[in-house]
Amino acid sequence: MVSGADFPARRPGFARWLSASNDITQQFLAIGGRPDFISMAGGLPAAELYPAAAIAEAAQKALARWGATALEYGPVEGFPALRQFIAERVGRQAGRSIGPENVLLTVGAMQALDLIGKVLIDPGDPIVVQFPTYVGALDAWRMRAPSYRLLDWSPDADSQALRGAQFVYTVPNYSNPTGVLVPTAARQALLERVLAAGTWLIEDDPYLPLQYSGAAGPSILELHGRMAPEGPYDGPVIYLGTLSKSIVPGLRVGWVIAPSAMIQALAIAKQSSDLSSSMLTQAIALELLESGHEEQHVPTIIRHYTERRDALCAAARSELAEWFDWEIPPGGMFVWMRRRDPAIDTDALYQYALREKVAFVPGSVFDPAGKLTSAMRVNFSRNAPSVLQEGVARLAAATRHYLRKNS
Numbered sequence: 001m002v003s004g005a006d007f008p009a010r011r012p013g014f015a016r017w018l019s020a021s022n023d024i025t026q027q028f029l030a031i032g033g034r035p036d037f038i039s040m041a042g043g044l045p046a047a048e049l050y051p052a053a054a055i056a057e058a059a060q061k062a063l064a065r066w067g068a069t070a071l072e073y074g075p076v077e078g079f080p081a082l083r084q085f086i087a088e089r090v091g092r093q094a095g096r097s098i099g100p101e102n103v104l105l106t107v108g109a110m111q112a113l114d115l116i117g118k119v120l121i122d123p124g125d126p127i128v129v130q131f132p133t134y135v136g137a138l139d140a141w142r143m144r145a146p147s148y149r150l151l152d153w154s155p156d157a158d159s160q161a162l163r164g165a166q167f168v169y170t171v172p173n174y175s176n177p178t179g180v181l182v183p184t185a186a187r188q189a190l191l192e193r194v195l196a197a198g199t200w201l202i203e204d205d206p207y208l209p210l211q212y213s214g215a216a217g218p219s220i221l222e223l224h225g226r227m228a229p230e231g232p233y234d235g236p237v238i239y240l241g242t243l244s245k246s247i248v249p250g251l252r253v254g255w256v257i258a259p260s261a262m263i264q265a266l267a268i269a270k271q272s273s274d275l276s277s278s279m280l281t282q283a284i285a286l287e288l289l290e291s292g293h294e295e296q297h298v299p300t301i302i303r304h305y306t307e308r309r310d311a312l313c314a315a316a317r318s319e320l321a322e323w324f325d326w327e328i329p330p331g332g333m334f335v336w337m338r339r340r341d342p343a344i345d346t347d348a349l350y351q352y353a354l355r356e357k358v359a360f361v362p363g364s365v366f367d368p369a370g371k372l373t374s375a376m377r378v379n380f381s382r383n384a385p386s387v388l389q390e391g392v393a394r395l396a397a398a399t400r401h402y403l404r405k406n407s
């Protein structure tokens with residue numbers, strides 16, 4: 001009799017997927033659901049702020065307005081009215097002409113990353129990534145087996161470094177995992193290098209709405225628009241947006257902005273993944289956007305997250321400053337803590353943290369080579385200030401135990 005346990009050995013393709021799975025992501029999900037744990041690991045919004053009543057009302061309106069259309073399979077490129085809305089909004093934000101043919105609606109920005117991998121990466125292809133790199137992007141591209149180069153932001157960066165790359169990947173606003181806001185001059189310089197190298201630039205922008213103490217920079221899409229404001233969009237920037245951080249992740253509504261030929265290629269890749277996104281959640285998203293709900297809701301999120309960021313950083317100043325350095329992030333969801341004490345290895349510290357029932361994300365998962373053990377990502381959006389204080393106290397206890405055993 002064949003048992004499920006035999007399958008990995010018997011089916012090489014299946015085994016490859018199992019070994020490629022990033023089991024730490026599974027661990028975070030499991031820990032997130034345990035009441036005795038304080039998880040500062042996931043990149044999750046504050047669930048108690050989810051606007052359930054507004055979503056229920058939007059769902060009723062969407063069904064009354066669109067009827068069966070909202071319940072059908074839809075066009076793979078996305079719900080037309082939402083595509084139009086997003087085209088106009090991004091066009092306004094970026095000060096350039098963007099049409100619906102430049103928009104693909106996706107199942108969150110995560111699906112966009114997956115589709116980009118399908119369309120642009122063949123095994124061994126070089127890609128250039130901002131470092132450290134969003135773990136979801138590394139996961140999305142793992143089975144495509146690219147060869148990684150790390151993005152150098154310095155003004156005298158090697159101009160050859162982007163040559164031959166399929167694309168450059170960056171999260172310039174409040175990056176995941178570092179919270180860094182890339183200065184405008186560095187964005188412009190990168191755009192010029194991308195244009196000179198004739199490659200694509202993936203600009204992943206989920207944290208744009210979460211600005212606390214430092215306005216987001218102009219998008220690289222916008223910077224390109226300043227160079228070429230007229231005519232249909234034909235630039236190198238493939239821009240990704242999402243409603244996950246400004247409304248709720250459960251809508252699973254994101255978008256890609258790109259030249260129309262790239263949108264068509266991504267749409268063909270999407271069709272073989274899911275036929276189409278849910279028309280119902282796209283129709284609900286449209287109601288929420290048209291009614292101005294997002295603009296009304298975001299200031300509430302910002303108020304809470306600013307308080308949480310400050311609570312985390314204040315607790316860390318009194319409990320962790322001996323061992324770690326960090327900058328207060330001007331936006332986003334994360335504080336990136338770098339070891340001061342070279343004896344600390346954050347992969348090893350993670351095991352001690354689990355014993356204290358607290359979790360963070362070790363830096364190694366944001367490294368294509370898996371070697372970054374000098375830093376960790378700590379999330380502040382998910383938990384209330386008092387919980388964050390307790391989480392930091394547990395982290396301090398874990399660090400003390402770890403150092404007692406390892407130095």
Ligand SMILES: Cc1ncc(COP(=O)(O)O)c(C=O)c1O
Nearest residue numbers: 043108109110134176242244254
């Ligand atoms: C940089 C980055 N890109 C993409 C995503 C995925 O977002 P979505 O929920 O829209 O799939 C996230 C989620 O945390 C993220 O941090």
